[in-house]
Every structure is written in C-alpha cells, then in structure tokens.
Amino acid sequence: MSGASLKFGSILSFCVVLYAIFYRKDDLGDMRLSPVKEHLLHLESENKVASGIRQPKVALGYGACHDLFVNATSLLDPEDLKGIPKHFNELTNKEEFIKSFTYFFKHGAAAERFMSNSKLFDQLVEDALKLPDTRWAIGGNAPLMAKRFFLEGWRVLLGAKMSDKLKSYIPNEISIVGGDDVDKDDVHMILEYKTDEQFGAYRSPRANRYIMHNDVNNPLLSSLEKLGESLPKFSPNLLVISGLQMMDNFPFTKDGRDLRAERLNLVREQILSQPLTTLAHFEMASYVDIELLLHLTTKVLPYVDSVGMNEQELSNLNSVLEHGEVIFVADSNPRVATALDQMRNTFNMIRKKNKDFGSKRKLTRIHVHTLAYQAILTVKDSAWRRTKAAAAKASLTAHRYVCDSQNIALGKSKLLLDDSFSTTTDNDNNSRVFFEPTKPVSCWDEVLDGDEVEICVAPVLICTEAQLTAGAGDNISAAGLVLQVEK
Template sequence: MSATPVKLGSLLSVCFVLYAIYYRKNDIEDLRLSPVKEHLLFLERENEVGTGIRQPKVALGYGACHDLFVNATSLLNHRELKGAPEHFNDISSKQELLKTFSYFFKHGAAAERFMSNSELFDNIVEEALKLPDTRWTIGGNAPLMAKRFHIEGWKVLVGAKMSKNLKAYIPDGIDIVGVDKDEEIKDDIHMILEYKADEKFGIFKSPRANRFIMHNDENNPLLSSLERLGEFLPKFKPNLFVISGLQMMDNFPFKKGGKDLRAERLDLVREQILTQPSNTLAHFEMASYVDLELLTHLTTKVLPYVDSVGMNEQELSNLYSILEYGEVIVVADSNPRVATALDQMRKIFLLIREKNKEFKSSRKLTRIHVHTLAYQAILTVKNSDWKRTQAAAAKAALTAHRYVCNSKNIALDKSKLLLDDSFSTTTDNDNNSRVFFEPTKPVPCWDEILDDDKVEICVAPVLICTEAQLTAGAGDNISAAGLVLQIEK
C-alpha cells in the first residue's frame, strides 16, 4: 500500500479526519489499537523469510560481552549526587557517574559511556551483584542482532571473542569465530542501568523507560575478532554484512607512542567492507558516540562504503549534526515529530551520498532505518536490492513491542499509540503535505526524489509496551528485524 501525502484543505482530509475522530482514544481505551495490531500482523504473515536454498545469510562484527542488568535507582543513591546533572565523555569517579546518569535520566535518553577507572567499575559490579533483581545475559550489538536474525530464519556468522561460558547464551546454529585455539578469554562486562517511565531519581523523573550503559572493556575496543571473521567471510558468502560495536572505541585510550591504533583498526574495517562482493549488502549500525575524533573517522572510513544505516532518534540527530556541522549532539528529543525525523533522514541520505562520491566508493547509500519509541521510519531507493519496505517497517514495529514486553504476543492491554491521527512529512513551511493515519492500513508509504533517485519512505506506528521488561538490546533487535524481510536471495 502506498499513500501519497495529501495537501491540506482537500476533501480527502475531511474524510480522514472524521475517520480518525471515530478511532480516537477515549479515557478508557484507544480504539485504534486493535485494527493497527491486526494489519501489522497481516503484513508480517504475508512476508516470510526464504527457506532452503533461498535462506539468506548474514555475517556480523564485532565483539561480545556479558551484560549485567540492574535497576538504576536501586544501585545509585540520588542523595550522593553533588551539584547539577552534567555529562562526561569518560567516567573516572563516582560523582561523574551520578552526574552523567542523572543528566540522561531526566531526558529519558539512552547513553553509553566508557569508565576509565577500573577499580571503581569493579566495585560497582560487586555492589550490583548484591541486589536481588540483577541478572546476567549476553550483550553486544553483533550477538543480539545475530540472535534476532537466527530467530527469524537466517543463517548467521558472528565475529566475536567469547569464553565458553558466554557462548552458552548463543543458540545452536549460529557460527561464532574469533577465538584462536587454546586462547583464554576474559569476557568484557557491560553494566546496564535500567529505569522505567516516570521513575524518580531524587528531584528528577524519567519521561520514558530507557537504560544507561557503562563499560571498562579490553577486547571490544580493539575489534579483536576482525581478522578471524575476515578469514571465514569468503567461504560463508553472506548476503548481508553488518558492521556494529564500533562505539566501544569511544574515548578508549588508543594512542600509544604517537601511533593512532584506532585509525588503523578502522582502516581494516573499511578494507573488510571493500573486499565483499557487490551483491553482499553492507549495513552499519549506529550507536551512542560522543568522541568527535571517532565520529570523524566513521564519516571517512565506514559511512562512505555501506549500503544501509540504522539508528535511534538520539543517534539520528547526532549523525546529522556530525555530517552537517562537524559537531556532537549529546542528547536530543526522546520522541521527535515524524516530520523532524524524516527531514534529518533526507539530509543524512544526501550528505552520505556526497561522501560516496568524495571517496569514489563503489557503493551508494540506498537505505536508512530510524527506530523511535512511537514509530519506525524506513527509507529505501526504489529498484535497489532492498525489498518489501512496508513489511519491514511493520516487522520492526511488532518486534519493538515484543522485545520490550518480553513476550511473543502483542497484548493490547499493555499497548499504547503515540502517533497522532496525521503527521507532516516535512517541517518545510512551504510544503504542507500530510499523511493521515488510517488504523486499518497503518503503514503509509510514498515516493520522493532524492539525489536523482526515486526513494520509498514508509512509517509504521509502534504499539508501545506500557510494561517494559527489557530496554537494553531493543534497538539491536528492532534494527535486525527491519533488515530480515528486505533481502531476497
């Protein structure tokens, strides 16, 4: 289903508005929920992943870790906070942790930070393990995305150094490469400080459920599985190559003796992408970055050479700011207007296309996926290798609910919609095109021209889980789900 944006004042708008009023929520129930759920499920059922000789294959790098989940407000004491919230790029003390956590908590924004103080990190891990509701699981973008691809029916290869203990979290059928024979592995640990919507930390209240991640990694920043993964790629012949986990390099002390080891490792990432055949699509998964030098490297060593980029609303604003102004944005609107997100997606598309030309890349950006609390937005170039954009947006939206609620079922009594009855397609005052949200056909798509290419844009509403069970890893699962239906072997 494609929907061309409608001009305000048209007769069609009157019909849609009357329809929307009928479905508007009352004080008890949003009557839009049931038809939205049914059509999203219909799109998912009608579009399945290939099997047998049509089964797609994905290779993912780099890294893995042990995630330690803990309730943030149980672990941290707001009474110890001295002074106002403030963000630090590298956390070296308890006060810097409290200030940085509260800074992002009050915005409800996801964030990830390197803790350079190893002793403090180990002490906080010990404190967390004393709490009754802490839990261990596998972490890292590559393993979490790999598990989603596997669940959805793909054949999966992951590049990551893991101990035997950590490998036990990986389902049978996923191939893991990265550890040399008889190599002893000490798994990196990531602390996942979770909080719920409306939770309080002293005088601050979070506007949405989210998480703050901190780590003191040794393996992941060095992309230590890169070479081993490269040995297996030619034989595996993936249809999709996913580059992720590069945020572990953020603020890590790389430079030794005047040598920039990080730049060298990223050059190897670029070479690994370049060695893939043209029919292997390359996807880069964004994350929380604050290191300007690293982000600048990404704009020259990674982004010009990929076909697709995936990100959340915070990462969207940050990537746009880096490409357009060379500046880092630490926190952005946690629930941006659709028009704002679409404008940034268009600008990012054009700016990366310029990078494609500047660096004479054999690849051109043909896909962007942005996942927010309220909606999924996917932009693809028409007649490119990316297929079924509407179904992919629906699949991502359903996965958002299922993962956060930690349930395979879509429970309407645990769902809400934040998407309005209509939305502007741009913030441009000279263009008043709007798309009207029709609950029985809730994933509108339309065509535009960008960089002389016809592109398709689809926006799917998320049935937001009101009883969040999981937050960390949601983006990885959603992004992977958005990709699973877009490649046909």
C-alpha cells in the same frame, strides 16, 4: 409513552452523549489499537520468507560482552548527586558517573559511556550483584542481532571473542569466529529505569537505559581478522558492521601511531573485500568522541549500503556530518517531520561521501527506530525489498522485545502517533499524512539525490510494561533487515 418516560429517555441520551464526549479520547485510542495490531501482523505474516533465498546468510562483527542488568534507582543513591546533572565523554570517578547518569535519566535518553576507573567499575558491579533483581545476559550489538537473525531463520556467522561461558548463551547453530577464548569477558552494566521513575528531584519521561563499560577486548575489534578469514567461504548475503562505539575514548596512540584509525582502515578493507552483491549495513550507537565519529564518516559510512539508528543517534550523526559537532542528547520522542528531515539530510550527506571517496557502493537504505514509530527510507529499484512489511515487522519486534513476550497484548499497548503527521517541517500544510488504523503503515515516494526513494512510517504499539530496554534497538534493526534482503 408517558411524559416522565420521555423525560427520562432524554436525560439518559444526554448523559450517554456527555459520556462519549468525555471519554472520546481514551476510547478512540483503544479503538485504534486492534486494527493497527491486525494489519501489522498481516503484513508480517504475508512476508515471512524473503523470496529468492532458501536460507539467507548474514555475517556480523564485532565483539561481545556480558551484560549485567540492574535497576538503576535501586543501585544509585540520589543523595550522591552533588551539583547539577552533566554529561561527560569519559567517566573517571563516582561523582562524574552520578552526574552523567542523571543527565540522561531526566531526558529519558539512551546513553553509553566508558569508565576508565577499573577499580570503581568493579566495585559497582559487586554492589549490583547484591540486588535481588540483577541478572546476567549476553550483550553486544553483534551477538544480539545475530540471535535475532537466527530466530528469523537465517544462517549466521558471528565475529566475537568470548569465553566458553558466554558462548553458552549463543545457539549452537550460530558459527562463532574470533580467535582464542578469553579468560574474562568484558562486562557492560545496563542501568535500566521505567517511565515516570523518580531519582531525587528528577523523573524519567520514558523507559530507557544507561550503559557503562570498562572494556578491554571489544575496543580492539579483536575478532576482525578471524571474521575476515571466514567471509570468503561463508559468502554472506548481508554483512553487518557494529560495536565500533566501544572504541570511544579508548587510549589508542602508540609510538606516534593512531591505532584506532588503523583498525578502522581494516574494517573498511573488510567491507571492500566483499562483492557488491553482499549488502553492507552499519549499526549506529551512542558515540561521544568526535575524532572517532569523524573517522566513521570517512572510513565506514562511505562504503555501506544501509545505516540503522535510533532518534538520538540520528540527531548526533546528522550534526556530525553537517557541522562536525557532537549532540549529547536529543528529543526522546521527536515529531515524524523532524526525524524525516534529518533522515533526508543524512541520506544526502552520506551520498556525497559516496562520491567524494569514489565508493562503488551508494547508501540506499536508512532505518530509524523511535519509541513511537519506525521510519525506513529505501532507494527504489535498489537491492532492498518489502519496505512496508519491514517497517511493520520492526514495529512488532519493538513491542515483543520490550514486553518480553511474543504475544501483542493490547492491554499492555499504547499509540503515541497522532491522527496525522507532516512529512517535513518545511511545509506542514501541504505534506500531511492522515493515520488510518486499518492501514497504519504509510508509504510514499520522493526524489533524493537524483534517485526515487520510498519512505514508510509504521506506528509502534508501545509496550506499557517494559521488561527489557537494552538490546531493543539491535533486535528492531535486525528485524527490519530480515525482510529486505534477497538475491
């Protein structure tokens, strides 16, 4: 070989090394995606049917609505923002609405707020309907979770009061109970935005949604009694309590009576009416009314087996339980260690509520879903099964729902989970878990409140071309429950 050839070969090799070093980060990210996808799919396929139950049964309450999806930055004008973004517990005028939306938009945080100004709400709906991409869909935690359970092969009983038009969105095989049909469904406006969208001087750090409503039926939990009448005959394996956030800031005092407390007492009685073999799950949401949240800590949380929530709701619930204070916005992409510490703390505090209120049930499961990962904590030897597979299925469901496709497209995926993570903020050096793409779901055992628990963390193949945001949490939570229930 000539000296010139050797020289050329050396230069070429050097360039290849430089290229590899320069692009290592991107290539490494791409290289992780395929094995992560294959292993998650393997875990899901190996655990399709919950053993011991031919067709499990779930009952869900309460309520339903008509969701109006609209592009937030197309509907709203940043010029209408006067002053700085600010949160409000309740919206009474357009200035408060714009300030509130922008406050959560700049944090990329999900939010849900009640607008007491019916005239303004109706006008905003009318304006939204003039936009080309606006669309209608069924909404509400219970109906969206119900549809997911049905798609996974469960028998479903849904407690919701709705019009015949809204019922047409529900598969005929789902049994709906809730009393007489309503003339006008409650409407929720879903203001969606994508990652890096601009609204005036502000940019969204992640895709998310801001929900606004002016509900009349849902705050009353109007389907509660009818659902209760149907429960004995249906005999569900799982009871899901959701939609209680619709009671936020609703005027509930009448003749000196706290009607909200009375309705929540009935929710508690409905849970207590079920045999302990019927597992009870509470789906958290975006709450701002501290009085309502404190009611939940005494009338609902002490009596359920499982709680599901996102990272914002976890921070809020943890703060309410520990300090009696509401957190309006939290980190939209928290470290794994931070979320796990909050999960442990929340678990311990709810378990104390179990004892304080003499509940025959104990909290044995928490599922937290974030943009980057799924974290599920279950008590070992409890009724919950297949925690590892459930975390994998929840992760896959997150991608499928947000991308609005059953196909997991690697070209539309990315991972935010680092190559390793700490399991607690207390001692980062001795609690580190290394992420293996061929074994992406990490599980380990701990002892909490005297019980051995299993904690599993699964990475999410984040959809980079988000089609849907509202309803993602409901589908993810339901998917996580699907594999964990058996007789």
